Amino acid sequence: MKLTSLPLARTFCMALLLSGSATFAAASEAPYSLPKLPYPVDALVPVISPESLAIHHDETHKGYLNALNRAVENDPKMEGVTLSALLAHASKLDGVVRSSAGGHYNHSFFWTIMAPVGTGGTPSSGLLKRVETDFGSLEKMQSAIEAAGETRKESGWVWLVWTGTKLAVTTTRNEDNPLMDDVEIQGSPIIAIDLWEHAYFLTYQARRADYLHAWWTVANWKEINSRYALASTDPK
Numbered sequence: 365m366k367l368t369s370l371p372l373a374r375t376f377c378m379a380l381l382l383s384g385s386a387t388f389a390a391a392s393e394a395p396y397s398l399p400k401l402p403y404p405v406d407a408l409v410p411v412i413s414p415e416s417l418a419i420h421h422d423e424t425h426k427g428y429l430n431a432l433n434r435a436v437e438n439d440p441k442m443e444g445v446t447l448s449a450l451l452a453h454a455s456k457l458d459g460v461v462r463s464s465a466g467g468h469y470n471h472s473f474f475w476t477i478m479a480p481v482g483t484g485g486t487p488s489s490g491l492l493k494r495v496e497t498d499f500g501s502l503e504k505m506q507s508a509i510e511a512a513g514e515t516r517k518e519s520g521w522v523w524l525v526w527t528g529t530k531l532a533v534t535t536t537r538n539e540d541n542p543l544m545d546d547v548e549i550q551g552s553p554i555i556a557i558d559l560w561e562h563a564y565f566l567t568y569q570a571r572r573a574d575y576l577h578a579w580w581t582v583a584n585w586k587e588i589n590s591r592y593a594l595a596s597t598d599p600k
């Protein structure tokens with residue numbers, strides 16, 4: 365793994381990584397730490413059960429985190445390399461580092477864009493205007509995300525991203541994400557939904573479509589609006 369050029373990319377995605385909550389920002393530099401959930405473990409009922417959320421955060425996310433920190437500790441060249449730099453050079457990483465860096469970023473992001481039912485607000489006028497331009501309506505955008513998430517048969521994530529000129533829906537495999545340098549569609553993450561069975565199986569079994577449809581009930585539009593406002597070049 366060649367990391368000599370990684371520091372040059374430190375600022376590339378830093379604004380994106382630091383644009384969210386304090387807990388998310390704290391998880392962005394080595395040694396990486398597990399961000400606390402920004403709500404109680406039973407806060408996302410009935411969409412996500414407390415047991416499912418606890419296992420997902422305390423075991424699955426922590427597993428990625430531990431693997432990433434082990435990789436950093438065992439490779440002097442990775443000392444001081446930021447998570448944003450790792451993601452921007454994902455094509456140069458070995459599989460374990462790529463997966464653990466992506467897993468840490470993706471889950472840290474995911475926790476922040478969910479909120480207890482009735483507290484997540486609504487899409488901002490700016491986001492709504494862009495959604496109507498790119499998808500026709502909010503409902504069509506949501507349907508596009510659900511359809512893409514259902515279509516990806518294996519584990520991965522479905523995303524709404526700002527590409528620099530428009531909003532787009534894309535999916536990534538395993539723990540890849542749109543900040544990586546070799547994925548099909550790159551962009552600034554606005555929405556991410558975990559498609560791994562560990563995210564929904566305890567409540568929905570194999571019914572991923574039901575999980576995706578229900579997910580909007582816990583969408584944290586306040587955070588999603590903030591991420592769109594920071595990422596887009598649209599008039600604020």
Ligand SMILES: [Fe+2]
Pocket residue numbers: 420424471558560562563
């Ligand atoms: Fe997950």
